[in-house]
Amino acid sequence: MKEDQIISTHEIIEAANEKPMIILIIGKPRSGKSWTGKDLSLALDLVHINIERYLNALEKKIAAYEPPTDLEEGQEPPKWLSDFEENIHNNLWNGEGPKNEEIIQIFKEQVLANDAQTKGFIIDFPYYRRNETWADTIRHNALGF
Numbered sequence: 001m002k003e004d005q006i007i008s009t010h011e012i013i014e015a016a017n018e019k020p021m022i023i024l025i026i027g028k029p030r031s032g033k034s035w036t037g038k039d040l041s042l043a044l045d046l047v048h049i050n051i052e053r054y055l056n057a058l059e060k061k062i063a064a065y066e067p068p069t070d071l072e073e074g075q076e077p078p079k080w081l082s083d084f085e086e087n088i089h090n091n092l093w094n095g096e097g098p099k100n101e102e103i104i105q106i107f108k109e110q111v112l113a114n115d116a117q118t119k120g121f122i123i124d125f126p127y128y129r130r131n132e133t134w135a136d137t138i139r140h141n142a143l144g145f
Contacts, residue, residue, distance in 0.1 A: 020120030021046060033124035040122055047121040049110040051103060055092070058085055 023040065025033045034050060041048035067077040081089065084105065088098050098106070107123060110116060 020116075020118065022120060023122040025122060025124035027124075037122045037124040044122075045119060047110075047113070047116040047119055049107065049116065049121050049123045051098065051106060051125055054106045054110070055088070055098075058088060061085075062089060 021044065023037075023046070025037050027033045034052065037048050037050060040046065062081070065080060071077060084102070088102055091098060091102075103125070107125075111121060111123070
């Protein structure tokens with residue numbers, strides 16, 4: 001191994017103590033946030049977090065659900081969505097989007113995931129339909145900065 005390829009213990013400790021990168025992308029729907037976030041996350045090896053990804057995964061989970069066939073007459077199928085998922089599903093079914101508190105919870109779960117905490121992350125979310133500033137809401141309530 002060449003001398004310039006040797007990594008010192010100090011360099012390893014220093015790298016381990018670095019805070020992961022956090023990028024916040026805000027914009028109106030169809031303004032290119034997701035494309036930008038996706039490209040940046042690939043280029044910088046960061047986790048890409050957005051609300052649409054969560055909602056699409058929830059839709060796929062609901063579409064793939066097959067109730068048990070061995071239920072007795074009148075027996076309800078077991079609960080397969082969490083209360084949280086069910087609330088979001090009902091809001092979407094009624095033509096509404098997730099509420100601010102639900103969006104914050106979705107982002108918190110994704111931000112606190114191990115991968116996001118070690119690699120860093122990019123959050124993109126649309127700014128629309130809201131009176132308060134999403135950036136302030138998310139930054140203060142979900143991310144703590």
